[in-house]
Amino acid sequence: MQPSRSLVSPTSHPHLERELAAALRRRSLAGGSLGELEPLALRLGLMQRTLKPQFSDPQLLVFAADHGVAVENLADAEATPTHERVQRLLDGRLPLAGLARAQQLELTVIDCGVAAELKAHEQLMMRKIAHGTRNARLTAAMSAEQCQAAMRAGMQLGYRLRGNFSIYASLGVGADFSAALVLCRLADCPLPDLLASSPQMPRPELSRLVKLGQAALLRHHEAVEPTTALAALGGFDIAVMVGVMLVASSRRHLLVIDGLAACAALLVASRIAPAVTDYCVFCRSHAHHGLDQALHLFRATALLELGLQSMDGTGATLAWPMIRCAAALLTEVADDEPAPGDETFESVRGDLDALERFGRSSTY
Numbered sequence: 001m002q003p004s005r006s007l008v009s010p011t012s013h014p015h016l017e018r019e020l021a022a023a024l025r026r027r028s029l030a031g032g033s034l035g036e037l038e039p040l041a042l043r044l045g046l047m048q049r050t051l052k053p054q055f056s057d058p059q060l061l062v063f064a065a066d067h068g069v070a071v072e073n074l075a076d077a078e079a080t081p082t083h084e085r086v087q088r089l090l091d092g093r094l095p096l097a098g099l100a101r102a103q104q105l106e107l108t109v110i111d112c113g114v115a116a117e118l119k120a121h122e123q124l125m126m127r128k129i130a131h132g133t134r135n136a137r138l139t140a141a142m143s144a145e146q147c148q149a150a151m152r153a154g155m156q157l158g159y160r161l162r163g164n165f166s167i168y169a170s171l172g173v174g175a176d177f178s179a180a181l182v183l184c185r186l187a188d189c190p191l192p193d194l195l196a197s198s199p200q201m202p203r204p205e206l207s208r209l210v211k212l213g214q215a216a217l218l219r220h221h222e223a224v225e226p227t228t229a230l231a232a233l234g235g236f237d238i239a240v241m242v243g244v245m246l247v248a249s250s251r252r253h254l255l256v257i258d259g260l261a262a263c264a265a266l267l268v269a270s271r272i273a274p275a276v277t278d279y280c281v282f283c284r285s286h287a288h289h290g291l292d293q294a295l296h297l298f299r300a301t302a303l304l305e306l307g308l309q310s311m312d313g314t315g316a317t318l319a320w321p322m323i324r325c326a327a328a329l330l331t332e333v334a335d336d337e338p339a340p341g342d343e344t345f346e347s348v349r350g351d352l353d354a355l356e357r358f359g360r361s362s363t364y
Contacts, residue, residue: 057163066132067174113236154243169313170261179264241265259312
């Protein structure tokens with residue numbers, strides 16, 4: 001099976017685009033321009049194939065996993081362990097949890113491969129593939145079977161998602177490093193650019209991380225296809241995100257991408273179904289220099305630049321009101337002219353069936 005076959009429909013629709021642009025022009029003439037909200041509103045209409053885009057049951061999805069390469073003394077290896085951060089998030093002791101409640105976002109933490117056992121919680125979803133990946137410098141981070149299982153778990157989650165809006169963020173020690181390796185391999189982006197936390201990062205530390213990353217890339221030099229590169233270099237969180245993104249975009253959901261790991265997952269998903277990126281907007285929660293490079297790969301900028309230094313998902317949560325307001329330009333503002341007949345999108349059942357067959361396949 002050709003994985004790039006039309007699993008996800010492109011949003012391009014010239015007639016609807018003209019109608020949306022005309023509606024936005026009428027609002028601009030009546031009340032003045034609202035800048036970047038207008039092209040965002042147009043994109044939302046195209047995603048949903050309607051002149052009146054609306055959102056329901058917005059989801060904040062945090063994918064948690066440990067990465068075996070963290071044993072190499074990565075910069076974040078001295079941070080709070082993954083399982084403790086997950087527990088703090090679930091207990092409402094991290095700002096992201098409070099912001100999600102304030103914005104009426106449904107927070108779900110997905111345990112994709114946390115090294116420790118987590119206590120049951122109503123906001124915790126268990127999809128653990130293993131207790132962390134292996135060290136990519138020494139061997140493949142995941143077996144092919146584990147990678148496939150993680151993607152299938154994500155696809156199943158995508159089928160069960162309520163609503164049509166979801167934020168994608170990662171939580172785990174070593175996640176950014178693994179994501180940098182995947183992005184470097186698939187996009188041929190210079191590894192130092194992805195690993196540099198800032199221009200002021202000490203050169204010896206950056207040099208050490210680059211050597212570590214180059215050793216992992218060299219060991220897996222033959223892993224050049226999207227899913228083989230993901231298995232060799234990535235993490236369970238990235239793989240599960242890939243599956244969710246494929247199904248959610250096939251259902252015309254809006255995907256809000258926040259963080260380096262989410263960008264790596266999107267790149268893999270876009271190599272399987274290129275139109276996935278039509279359904280994405282990008283946010284950021286910290287000033288990591290590598291994220292600048294990742295966004296550049298998608299020719300994208302973050303919706304908001306607030307100078308945050310927080311966990312992935314925070315920037316996207318703060319951008320949710322802006323996205324709602326963009327949709328409101330089309331749904332909540334009265335029009336002086338009768339609205340043309342609304343466009344509704346055709347059934348995507350055929351594409352969902354194709355995705356399910358793809359998920360069951362043992363060959364990617």
